[in-house]
Amino acid sequence: MPKVNVKLKVNGDPYEVAVNPSGTLVEVLREDLHLTGTKIGCQTGDCGACTVLVNGKSVCSCLTLAVEAQEKEIITIEGVGLSYDKLHPIQEAFINEGAIQCGYCTPGMVLSAKHLLDKNPNPSELQIRQALSGNLCRCTGYARIVKAIEVAGEKMKNPVKEK
C-alpha cells in the first residue's frame, strides 16, 4: 500500500506528511507531528479524548483518516491558547474551577467546549451537557467541567483588560 502525501495545517502551521491510507489523524498528530496533547482512549468514537477541530467542527481524530484531512485546518489542544504562554479562557476556567483531575479527558473537553462557545457564547446548562455528550470523564465528574464552561463563556463575552 503506497503512502499518500498529505498537506495539512495544524494550529496555523503547514505540514506535509507521507501517511499510510489506514493511518488515522490522531496517529499522525501524535506519532509524526509529536503533538501528544491529543489523547487516544477508546478508538471507537465513544470517549472523545481524541477530539480536535477540523475546519472548525469537532471530530474524533481516531475515526478520521489522515488522508481525508488533506488541505484541512486542524486545531489541537496545543493551538487553543491565545499565544505560547497565554492560556485560552476555557483552559484558565478548567484550572480555576478544579475541572481537571488526571487530565486525560481534558484536551478533548476543552476542544468540545470551544466548539460550543465559538457558536453559542451563551449556552444553558443543558446545552453545555449536550455539547459534552461525546466526551467521557472518569474522575472529575461533570459538575465542575460544566461550571468551568459557564465561567469561560462569561469571560469570553466580557474580557477583562489586564492591568
Added chain:
Amino acid sequence: MSIPKFTYLAPKTLKEALIMRASHGSKSSIMAGGTDLLIKMGLRTLQPEFVIGLNSVPEIDYITLRPGGELAIGPMAKLSAVVEDAEVEKNFPALSEAASVTATVQIRNMGTLIGNICNASPSADNATPLMIYDTKVVIIRSDGERVVPIEEFFKGPGKSVLETGELVKEFLIPIPEKSTGSNYQKVSTRSKVDIAGICVSALLTLNNDGTVSKARIALGAVAPKPIRVVKAEKILTGKTPTKELFNDAAKIAREEASPISDMRASAEYRKAMVEVLTRRALDASLAAATKKKN
C-alpha cells in the same frame, strides 16, 4: 483497535466512484463519514482492499429545496447539517429531532444521513422519520438509475437492496401538506445519545373537518429492520382522532413489533414501550397538525 491496511481511492465524481466500485466489486467499500465503516474495519468484521472515499467528490454535501416541492439531501450531508437546516426543522420535525439525538456532537459532525441509512441497522435513528415522510432513495449504477421507496430499502440487519455496483445518489423527501404534524420518540439507556432501544415516528395529516387524511407510523429497533405499521395507519385514515382510536393504533403497533431481547432491553419491555411511544407520537402529531390547520 488498528485499522487493517487498504488502498484509498479518491474519485472526483460519483460516476468515477461507480466505475471504481464496478472494477473492484466486493473487495471495495464506499466510505462517507466512516463512523460505521471504520469501526467495522477496526473490528475486522469488514476488510476491504479498497476504500472509495466520497469525501473527495465536490458538491455532494447539500440539503436543498427542489422546484416541485421536494427536499434533496446529498451523500455527504452530515447529521449536524440536517439538525441545523431550517427547512428540515420546519417541514420534517421528526427527522430534525432524530438527527439531533443520533450519537454525539463529534459523530454528527462526521457521519452522514445517507450513511446512517446505508448501514441498514434496524435501530438507525433516522430510518423511521424518513419512512413517515415517504422518502425516495435515488440509487445509481454505471448504466442507470432507480428510485426505491425507503420502506423497501431495508432487507434485514445490515442488509439493503443496494447491489455491489450501486450507490445512493440522494434522498428526495416530498414536503408534506400544510395541516400535517409529525413526531419522533426514542428510548435508550444513556439518555438520548445512545443507540435507540426503541424508536417510533408518526405523522398525521388532517382534512378540513378534522378527520385524518393520511397517517404514518414507523418503528425502529423492534424488528430485523425498521418497519411501517400499515394496519394501524389504515384504522386511523378517514376517522376523527380520539383517545380510543390512538389506543387501538398503539396496540396494533405493539402486536406488529417482533423485538429481540438484548443487553439494551428485553423483548417484553420493548413491546410495551412501542405501545406507549406510538401513543405519545400520535398525540404530539395531532397537536402539531391541529395547530397548523387553524
